Amino acid sequence: MNEKEKEFQDQKNEKPISTSSEASGNSTPMPTDEEIIQQLTANMTNTNDTRFRSPSFTSQKFITSQFQQLHYNESRITLSNSINAVKQMFISLQEFNRSWPIYYPPQGQNVPNHYDSQNEETNLENHRNTQHFIKNVKPFSLLKLDLRLGTLSNIDLVHSLENTAVSTLLENRIKKILGHLASLQERIDDTSSKVLITGDVNSGKSTFANALMRRNVLPDDQLPCTEVFCEVIDASHNHDLEEVHAIGIGEVYDIRDVNTYEIFPLQKLEDLVLQVDKYAILKVYVHDTRSQDKSLLRNGVVDIALIDGPGLNLNSFHTTQVFARQEEIDLVVFVVSATNQITQSAIEFITSAANEKSFIFIVVNKFDVVRDKTRCVKRIMDQIADISPATHKGSRDFVHFVSSENIVKNFPRNESNPGDDGSDDDNDDNGNQDPDFDRLENSLRDFVLEKRCLSKLAPAKTYLLNAITDITTLSLVNKNKADELRCQASDELSAITPTYEDSISQNARTTIAIEEKIEKISADVSEKTRLILTSFLSYMGDIPAVKYEGIFSVYDYANATRDHIVQNILKSLSNCEDYSRNKTSDGVKYIKDLGSEKIGNDFMSDKLFRDDLMFTRRKDTLARSIKAPLDFSDFYDIKLLDHLPSFPELPMLPSMNSLSSIGRITDVKAEEVSTVSNALTLATVVGTGRLVQSTHMIRNFFQLGSYLNARVIRKVMLPILIVASIGGIAYLINDIPNAIPKKLAKKIKREIDEMGYVSNNSDRIAKECRHVLRYPARDVRDAFEKKIQVHSRKKEEILKRKNEANDAYRFFNTLLGEATNQNELVESCNLDVVMAID
């Protein structure tokens, strides 16, 4: 054991480090910051604590180790907090994505970059005017959507997909990232470590793993033999029992639940590693025969599990790649055979693993069989320089030329359980010594143990930085997209607002104009109807219109006259309706023209106005409702008594009793002439044919009587009376054709007045006219409302888009700020410091 190793062993053996938070009950406790500082202080001030008085405590190595621990803890806390923050960012992205489908940019697209987060208005203006803040969008690493469909590239596919489909893909991707972050969190709190050994088929991976343990645990063969992943774990995790737990495909391993695995002895491994169709992984619990300072599996600080995978071939490539990506894998050791070139699949694997893990060990095995070692080293180093410059640069630590076979060739194969004797006897000296293998082991141990800060935290840091970069890119792109959308919405709003307001005011103006027109037309037709009917009613009956056939058909004459009058009233009414039809047609045309002008040429183009459908209600109801019964008084027209000054106003002449009623009236005025008054009246009108004149004649007659004596009067009275009576009767008979129309007209007019015929009809016609005109008016209003509604809906939709874009802008601006902060924090977590201290 050289000086350096001894010193290291002292440190490990004496390290009295107490427990910190542990993910696994079996893990070695980690010292808290306080304890480390306390120890360092104790070391410097020489306290009485015997643990710290050992000479080895004073060594620079120990101090370095403690600083590493301190730095590790600080970095761990920083990264842990950052994982939480980044998780929150992804959760908020996920939530926001549900309300505003996140825009997924085509990779390599140019976007405006610099915005003044304090002044959104300026940005808005800038966005309109500038094209100069341009930057390439960084390609996504974690948020990259793996579409791989047909011949289309990702960019084409993303463009061909609906926004919502892309956002669903993003949602799923984010879910995976969140899961990964959760595992990262667990992992950095966990002190265990996993090293995956993979490489070309038959390159000696299993032999190498055995060499690391100084035990022939894993089967090796000239033929490809390891087909199932074997995870070699210290038996202390399995109650110190050496055995194999074979986990079936699809099973979730839980060491406490024996139903989740099958137990086999180590000797069965040779069969088990071939049962790839049955088992997903074999957990191989073994005692590491080496002392703690040399043991990888059980070293007292970090529990390391070695995973031996199948050689890379077409079947296993993808599985191994997926395996290597697992967050529990701290380090990938890639074994190549010195006798072969590095294969294409190895190149691909190393390239992608180097991206994922930051560090990868390359073990060039079977170096013993190479004759020209210098040429071999050069050849392989040149290849590594091409594949991974970083690995090439750190080749002292990361690239090793060894012969694993030489280390283990004398060891028995799982024949006995070296841990069974209960001793911790070092059998490190078993097997052959190989300084190159020692250097490899030291590097490996250094990497995993002393630099676990890197091995544990670097993947977390790398992943976090990738995540933050993706969030930054996505925020930047979406912030710009949101800005573009809100500008677009603002422009659309400015364009649509005047049109919208104009439609509203035009609607109001047009509605008023149409209403005025309707009212004007209605008032006109109403007035016209009233005039026509009134004037007709006022002169109807003045001129007989029906042919008078003589006294013997007087009754028919009266009936025909009445019918004639009624028909003429109806005719007048029809005239009124015709007039109204014309006016309504004009009104419809006016409204239609106005509509075409304001709304569009096709307004009401599919509608035809038919004025013949107006006033279709039957009119002969009037003929039926007018009774105007004929009576005797309708056959003559005597107004004598109307003109007698002292008589009270006569009621309308009762039918058939007019003569007798005249007799009764004379009783009141001049009893002495009661018997002759009728005759007088009748006689008087014979000569003139006019009743009015007869009144004067009667008066003259009485005046004449005052000059003549009674005898003379008595002598002439009788003949006069006879003559007068005959004259009167003749007059009446002669006046029948005139009297009947007049009397009937009067009677009908009275009935019509009583039923409010004129006003009813003028109202009815106006109402119908208004009613008909309301249809096109409603069409105009509806068309306007539709137009306004379309504008209004569009306006609302634009406004909604604008608000959403504003929200999105603010959201991504804030997210961008947070991502920038987190980026600074994670970047400040300098894991290389540990290396520098060393």
Ligand SMILES: Nc1nc2c(ncn2[C@@H]2O[C@H](COP(=O)(O)OP(=O)(O)OP(=O)(O)O)[C@@H](O)[C@H]2O)c(=O)[nH]1
């Ligand atoms: N000469 C020599 N032979 C070796 C060395 N390492 C392994 N071998 C031999 O190479 C053969 C394959 O070794 P394995 O360890 O089974 O190789 P592997 O990569 O695990 O094989 P697969 O898992 O099947 O891909 C065995 O016969 C080993 O004895 C070495 O360093 N030198």
